[in-house]
Amino acid sequence: MNQHLAQALNGVVAVLVAPFRHGSGPFDADRCTALTARVIGAGIPAVTALGNTAEVYQLDGSEREAMLRAVADGSDGAVRIAGLAGSASEVLRNADLAASLGYDAVMLHEPADPLTDDSGVRAYIIDLVERMPLPTVLYVRSGRLITGAVAELAAHPAVVGVKYAVPDLAALQELMSDGIDCVWVNGAAESRVPATAGLGVRGFTSGLANVRPDLALAVHAAARDGDAAALAEVLEPILAFERLRNRDGGRHNVAVVKQALRLSGFDVGDVRPPSLPAPGDEVEAIVAKLPEPA
Template sequence: MAVTERVATALRGVSGILVTPFDGDDQPVPGRLAPIVDRAVGAGIGALTVNGNTSEFYGLTLEEARQMQAAVPGIVGGRAVVVAGVGRSVKEAASLAKAAKADGCDAIMIHQPPDPFRAPRGVAAYVERVAEAADGLPVLLYLRDDSGGLDAIAALCAVPGVAGVKWATPNLLNLAAARRAAPHLAWICGLAEPWAPPMTAMGARGFTSGIINVAPHLSMAVLNALAAGDYEAADRAVLAIENFEKLRAQEGNGANVSVVKAALALRGEDVGAARPPAAWPLAPAATEALRGVLAGWDKNAG
C-alpha cells in the first residue's frame, strides 16, 4: 500500500520510540504513557512507535506486545501517526501485523530477524509473510545489519507493501546505494539524532529518537535545523544531547533504555524498571551524571 501523505509527512520528521511502562509487579501499564505522548505531540513529534527497541520489544511477551499495540493508538488519539513494531518468530510477527489495523495503528515496522542462521532469501520470505498479514498497512523495514548485501536489501525493498526503510547501520555508502536503487521509498535515519546529519546528507529524511520520551524539544531542534539546511545548527543541537547519548551507550549499549527510564523517574514520571538483560538500576556514577545532564537542560531552557 502506498503511504498516505499524512504518514509520509510524519516519517520525514521525528519517529519517536516510546518506552514500555511497568508497574511495581512488572506488568505493563500503557496509561502511564499519557504525559509522555502529550509532551511529544505538543513539541511536534509526528510519528510514535510502540514495540520498538526503546520499548524493550524483545523483553515483552507476545501478549504484552499486543496489549501495548492495542492501547497506544487510543492514548495518541490521532494526534500523531502510530507505527507498530512487529517481529520475533514469523508467526508472532504476522499475528501482531494482522491485528495492527484493527488496533488503530497507521503502519507497521518489521524488526530485522535476529536469528543467527537467517538467509537473505529467508528474510525476504519472512517480510513477505508479515507484510501480507498487515492487511494493507504501510510496511517499514528496520535494518540494523546490511551485511547481506545490496541485492538482498533490494529484494526486501521490492516486497509488496514495503513503503520505507529505517536504516540503522552506520554504512553511509550502502545507504546511498540502496536509496538510489529504491528512491520511491521513505528512507529514514534509524540511528537517532547523532547520525541524522550525515544520513540526511546522503538522502535520508527524518530520524528515530528515544530522547523524545524525556525532552522532545531537543529532538525537534535537530530536525528543524536539518530542515533548514543549517548543519552547524544541527551540530549544536546534537551536541546538546551528546552526554545523554553517551550514558545510553554505556555497558555495551545496555543502558540505552535504562537511561531514558531513569531520566523519566528523576522527572517524577514513574515508568518502572528496565527489564533484564538491560542494565538496571543505573550505576551510581551514571545516575549522578544523568542528574547533571538534566540540570543542564533545565538551565538552558530557563
Template sequence: MSYENVKSGLRSVAFTVTTPFDEEGENVRYDVHKENVRAIEDAGAELFVPCGNTGEYYSLSNAERANVVEATVEAVDESSTVVAGAGGSTKNVQQLLGEYESIGVDAGMIMHPAHTYLHKEGIFQYYDDIVKSTNLPIVLYKRGPELSDDVIARLGQRENVVGVKYAVNDIGAFSKAITATDADLVWLDGIAERFAPTFALEGAEGFTTGIGSFVPKPTLELQDALRNEQWERARGIRDLLRPYEDLRQEAGSENPFGAANNIPAVKYGMELAGLYGGPVREPLVELDDQDKERAEEYYDRISSTLETANFSD
C-alpha cells in the first residue's frame, strides 16, 4: 500500500484491538482474535491497530506480537488498513517492523518511548533511526511531552512518516502542534470518543476507539457525523458513549494509578456483547464487582438506544 493510500486509510476510526488470552492468561488465542477482528470488520471497520496499548503491547513477547499482527492481517480484507504497534529499544522496534513488513502490514506505529532517561535530540535520533530503517509507512504515537512539536515537525519531513496518533488530552496543545508542523501528516485523536468532536474541529481526521470493539455502530456513526460536520449529531453519539468511556479512565478500587480500568473495561464489554474478551495480564487486574455493574448499566443503555435511535439523521 502506497504512502498516500495509507494516509487515506488513516482518515477513519482506528480500532485498537485487544489481545485475547486464555483463561489462565498464559497463551494468546489467535483463532479468537481473528473472530473478534472479523466481527468488527463486518460491522464496517476498515482501520485496525493490533499491538497498541489496548492490545497490552508491553505484556506480550516479541513472538506473540508478530503472531497477533499476522492473525490480524489474515483476518481482514485486503482493502482494510492494518497499523501494527512496535516499541522498546531501537533495535527491537527495527526487528519487529521488519517482521511486520514480511507479514504484510500496511504501516507501523512507533510506541511512545518508555525509557527512564531521555534527551530531546536523542528522542529525535531514536525515531529517525527507526524511520530510516524501514520502507513501511510510519505513524508516530504521542502520549506526553517527550515527542515535542519540533521533533514531530522534523520527522514529518521523512516521506514514510504519514501520521500522528495524538493521545494527550490538551486541545490547545494539539492545535498548536498541527500549526507548528507543515508536513503532510494525518492527525488522529488518540484519546477516543470523549473529545472526538473537539479534536475534529482542530484538525483531527480520525480517532482511535477501544469500545468500538463491542459497540462499533455508534463509533462509526460518530466518525461519519464528524466527517460531515454534523456537530449536534456527533455530540449526541459522544454523550451516549461517554459514561462507558469515563469508566475506562478511572483507576479502579484501591489503586492510585489512573486509567487502570481502560483495558479490562473493554474486555468486559466484549463479553457483554457476546464476544470473547478474556482476562488481562499483569500489571492490570480485572474490574471489581461494582465497576462490572456500572459497565453492564452503561452497556445496556447503549444497546437499548441503538434499538431505537437513528444515528444516520
C-alpha cells in the first residue's frame, strides 16, 4: 500500500463543503479552491471532494466535475480523495477525471438505490473497484452490507481503506481482528473518536475541519497520544456542534458547517433541499463557545 496515502488516512480527512453562489445557486469553483487551500494550509493532510458534506447528491454532473477540478487546484501537497456516486458510467468517468487531476484515491459511496440488498451492493462495488484507475476507499454507512461482505470487500487488492460510519462498533472490532490489510477510518467524525480510538482506529473524517481545522487536528493529536484528559477537554465544546449536525436525521448536517463558516467570515452559500437551513441562533451560540484559535 502507498505509505503516504495510508499515513493520511490515519490522520484527519476533511470532507469539504460545496460552496454555492447567490444562496444555493451555481457551484462556486473559485470559493471551493480557496476553501481547500485554507484547510490544507492549516495542516490537514487529506481532503475529500464530493463527500456527503458536499451535498454530492444535489450536484449535477457538471458541478461534480467542477468540484473535482476546484479541489485539485487548491490541494497541492495534500492527499486528494475523490468521492464517487451515481451510475457506473458516471462513477468511472469521474474516476478517470480524478486520476488525470492527480487524485490519490477514490471514495466510493454506496449506491442510493433503495431496491437492493447486501448482494446487490457488493456486486456494484466489486464491479467498479476492479475497473477504476485509482485505489478505492469504501464508504460503509447504511448497514446494508453484512459484516462478512465488508470483510470480503476490504480484503480486495484495490481497496486501501474503509470509511466506517455504521454505529455497530462491535462489528468493526470483529473486522479489525481479521487482519485485513487496509486502513480503517472513523467515518462518523470527532464525536466517535474516543470509541474508535479505543479500537485502534487513528484516522477520522471531519466536517468541522472546514471551519476549525485546528480543533480537528487537536482531537487527532490527543487520541494519537492516548491522552484521555486532553481528548475530553478538546472534545467538550465540539460535541454540541456535532450533536446539532446529527439531530433530526442530520437535516441540518451540512447547514451547520456552512453557517459556521459564514460566521467566521468565509461565506460558502446555503444548502440545497432536502437539507434545511440551520437554526442560526443555535449555531452562533455553539461557535461562540469554541476556543479561540491558538
